[in-house]
Amino acid sequence: MTVLVAAQQTETPDPLPSRQARLAYRGGEVGSTAGVAPGFVQGNLAILPAEYASAFHRFCQLNPKPCPIIGMSDVGSPHIPALGADLDIRTDVPRYRVWRDGEVVDEPTDVTGYWRDDLVTFVLGCSFSFEEALLDEGMPIRHIEQNVRVPMYRTNIACGEAGPFAGPMVVSMRPFKPADAIRAVQITSRYPAVHGAPVHLGHPHLIGIKDIAKPDYGDPVPVADDEIPVFWACGVTPQSVINAARLPFAITHSPGLMLVTDLKNRTMAVI
Amino acid sequence: MTVLVAAQQTETPDPLPSRQARLAYRGGEVGSTAGVAPGFVQGNLAILPAEYASAFHRFCQLNPKPCPIIGMSDVGSPHIPALGADLDIRTDVPRYRVWRDGEVVDEPTDVTGYWRDDLVTFVLGCSFSFEEALLDEGMPIRHIEQNVRVPMYRTNIACGEAGPFAGPMVVSMRPFKPADAIRAVQITSRYPAVHGAPVHLGHPHLIGIKDIAKPDYGDPVPVADDEIPVFWACGVTPQSVINAARLPFAITHSPGLMLVTDLKNRTMAVI
Known part of the structure; x- marks a missing residue:
């Protein structure tokens, strides 16, 4: 209990820059994430119905260079604790693209209204x-x-x-x-x-x-x-491939407006 | 003692291919070392009077990509135990070049007759x-x-x-x-x-x-x-540079006829 309280006290005055960024986007801020939260990993977003998720997962497995998976949600869950304890994938990206039948039908800053219990989120590494x-x-x-x-x-x-x-x-x-x-x-x-x-x-x-x-x-x-x-x-x-697949429904990030995670870039180095 | 005897017994019927090669060259065999003793490191040879050795050592230090030192002798010693327990640098290379004032004056298969107490041997990594x-x-x-x-x-x-x-x-x-x-x-x-x-x-x-x-x-x-x-x-x-320096005396290997060492290529990998 003491530890938890201490952690909260530390966090309140000085949350991670990555979390600060997500909270700002959650609050409605919009803009390119280039240069935001230096040192923290940003990710490409692909949110698909479970019906297509396993095929997409295989696609990523087959093509690890364009589609390196750094995080993935459970079916229906908007959370990916490994990328950020309180991360909410429905609100924490500055801008989304909502796709229907291969066309962008909306570019909202929050996809809570589009959320479904069968959605699976993939977060892919970014340059x-x-x-x-x-x-x-x-x-x-x-x-x-x-x-x-x-x-x-x-x-x-x-x-x-x-x-x-x-x-x-x-x-x-x-x-x-x-x-x-x-x-x-x-x-x-x-x-x-x-x-x-x-x-x-x-x-x-x-x-x-x-x-x-x-x-x-x-x-x-x-x-x-x-x-x-x-x-x-x-x-x-992956965005180009999802487009070409003309899925009935999908959500991605808007190009350049990525998910900011709590992972550190340097932890991505294998040596 | 038992261990030494056992080691000798093992070695006699089946010496390292690298040592076999050196013994053959010591016995007078001559030829390109390309493809000889696969898996073992071969080296470029530069033998210089001590008077020039420290400057050459600095040169290698300054230029590690063309001149990576993998072995070096004590002054006057023809042995480099780290590269082969019984290695004799005067006899174990198929062919040498003896340089005087920047010119090749001899290409013998043995430099015992040229040996001097002030010579220092450098062995440099090879492609x-x-x-x-x-x-x-x-x-x-x-x-x-x-x-x-x-x-x-x-x-x-x-x-x-x-x-x-x-x-x-x-x-x-x-x-x-x-x-x-x-x-x-x-x-x-x-x-x-x-x-x-x-x-x-x-x-x-x-x-x-x-x-x-x-x-x-x-x-x-x-x-x-x-x-x-x-x-x-x-x-x-390094051979080109030694040539240009017009040293009064130096010995190198003949191009393509390298020193075969007991180091394994795979031990050269840093990761």
Whole structure:
């Protein structure tokens, strides 16, 4: 009892920055989570009816680089204690997308009204974590320097299929000088739960990218003559696949407005 | 005593393949050590008068990627027990180069006649070890497939200088498809004592290589349109630097005819 009281006393004046962020979003605040609660893991969100959840789970298992699962709820539960003791997945994300038959029908800041007892939540690792690891080692990240969204591309790399879930891998691109590209492989290899090592570098056409200056999502960034484009599997892949599956119902986060968890980025490093 | 006798009994019928190789070279056999004693570390050899040894040691310390020290003798001693209990550096390498004032003056198979009490031996890690690690993971290595020497290039990457030792880094090149290039970075990063991760990939001109088809040492290999040239720091660097320093006296191994040690390649992996 004493311990509990002491913990509460500590927490009240100084909750985790991640929890502070979730409480703000729960209270109605809206905005990109880029740079929010530095050091804490953010996640992509996929909420599906149980009927589709096991196939989606298999899809993630088959495609761990674009779809690394960092948390999952019980059927019908809006809580994922492993990602935050008081986390409520219905309210704690800044903005959601509600999908019906493959179309976005609503972009609310709270999905309590859409909640159903058969929903299963998947939280998938996000590139913000490995970008923090790159920045911590002094690596320049072009789209952050230019204050734009990371450029993303649909590739000709087919994901492994599971049930209705199939489609190409979407990748994000960051240009680096060659020695930095090598270092970036090393750094991000330590973080398999947040997309891990790149899936490709150089030669964009080999993975079906016709024009590096025209990303399918996000914003273009310049690649200098002395740089190499480096491509990582991207968390937009599951959203693209859920879209293509034209499920009767699904909920995702709004791009760039992620779930902020209480996990620390550094605990994601496998070595 | 019992243990020693037992060990000798075991060793007599079945000495280590590495020791068998050294004994054969000691007995006069000559030939490339490529593929000899699989699983065992081979090393580049640099034997210098003590007068220059500390500067060369500093040079290696400053340039660990081209010059990773895996063994070193006491002044005047031809033995390096850490690399092989009965190793005799004067006789156990298939062929040597004896240098005077920067010129090769002899290429004997035994340097007992050249031995001096002031000589210090450095053994530096060699790419054979990381190539074995790549092959073990099913990675194709072009020059091995084509049964030629690895192509090597003088770069515009300046080594750190120490005393008379200075000059450009020499690199070896292996072409890979992009996903394999990423895997090769991961695999070789585990082996810092045998050159470790690549120093460059793609864009050869950025490191001063004008024509990838014209290596400065070794043989050219084709780089396909869907491949990327990947460059590792090379153990020819110290030989090139010793040459340029025009020392009054030095001994090295003859290229491709290395010292075979009793160290296991897998013990070189840091993780």
